[in-house]
Amino acid sequence: MIRIRGLHKSFGELHVLRGIDLDVSQGEVSCIVGPSGSGKSTLLRCINLLIEPDRGDIFLEEVRITDPQIRPEWVRQQVGMVFQSFNLLTHLTALRNVTLGLTKVKGMEAAAARDKAIFELERVGLAHKVDAYPAQLSGGQQQRVAIARALAMDPKVMLFDEPTSALDPEYIREVLDVMTTLANEGMTMIVVSHEMGFARNVADDVVLIDEGVVVERGPPEDIFDRPTHERTRAFMSKILR
């Protein structure tokens, strides 16, 4: 589904991604972990072209999306993204946050977009909050609306950029539950997260990134319990306590 080869990205002097290779197959949940500043977010943002990579290739179902001929909007329609800080559009209700992409990007009729949006909001358990503005929702509810908004576009892949890091502890569960359900329904997901419980129970693949390269990848049991690389061991000992 997603194939990344030799991806490089620098911001000025800072060489953030130094040749990333990554494969995610259809229906797979890939969890990316690593120290802060290791390039995890940059990698995710390259996949939906919010950041333009300097070198290397990304393929989405055999289409080379790093080709300059490809319209980034075309890619982003098929790659949903959920942000750490939710980023719901503050001037629109939950419903309109979801319908905006449907009408403007997919060209759906208003009534059809509304039905679709209500369906997606029901899926994340927020049918009763369709008319609420983001400021009237809790962090967990906002993040669930953000997930519904991304899902409504019927993406082939969903990217999650630390979706629970900005949440108060009591709201983490509801967001992870939605993500788990999504994974069980067969959605292809790339998740940057330090929720080790989620990574262990839901991920098919855990990828450790450090200093812009993939240090180690494998099934969660291997990465967590039997890491082979020194850097993986050092990182795990810090976060697993």
Add this chain to the structure above:
Amino acid sequence: MRLWSHASRWAFAVMIACAAITVATALGQAGVYDGRYAWGIAAELAEGFIGTAALVSAVIPVGFAFGFLVGWGRTTRSWFARSVATGYVEFFRGMPPLVLIVFSSLSAAVLLRRYLYVEDPFLASLVVGVLALGFHSGGYQAEIIRAGIQSVPRGQIEAAYAMGLTPRQTLLSVVMPQAFRVSLPALGNEFSSAIKDTALLSAISAFELSQLAGFLARDALTINVRMVVIPWIEAAILYFALTFLVVRGVKAVENRVKVPGLEAPSL
């Protein structure tokens, strides 16, 4: 907080009213009032009020249109658009509006006569003066809009891009609606100052309130010196009414488009 601001607003209104009554009584003691004269000129001043209102309804939309365009231009990536917009702002904010009005309107009159053989370029040069004042207000409005656009958090734009919106759709559906809401109180402030600047158009013989008040005051001199303040008092009341109306109007728009979490700080 809310209660306090409500109370302080009333206290302030009472203070202003007391001051006005004191001044009015003092003027009465000085024998300024002449009811028949005051009513007699009121009808004439009402016409001046309509003139001023007409000028305002040209100046504010011109300023708003250019303010929006130029304010947006200041935030674009294009080096050319940014330079033009910055030049516009610097020029129109750096010029005294009176100089701007007189210079542009006289230039227009001279050029029209010289090259287009217009015999009486009064109306055209008046239009140029009104536009000049509109551009002047546009310079200030542009800065308000620019600040509003720049106050939209980066994450809002990223979210719009991430769902596949084009930069143009993002500007129209996300950035502008938010920037507009945030800018409204400051725009209302600029509108109220533009209203009073229309008095400067009397310099190019526009038919408006303060020019008319001046004429009436001069006539009053020949009747009874003490009455010269009456036209000015009435003009002051009419200016206040017009400003009050426009500011209330902006406030009404503000309330209409208000969204929780996106309230601009306002008084």
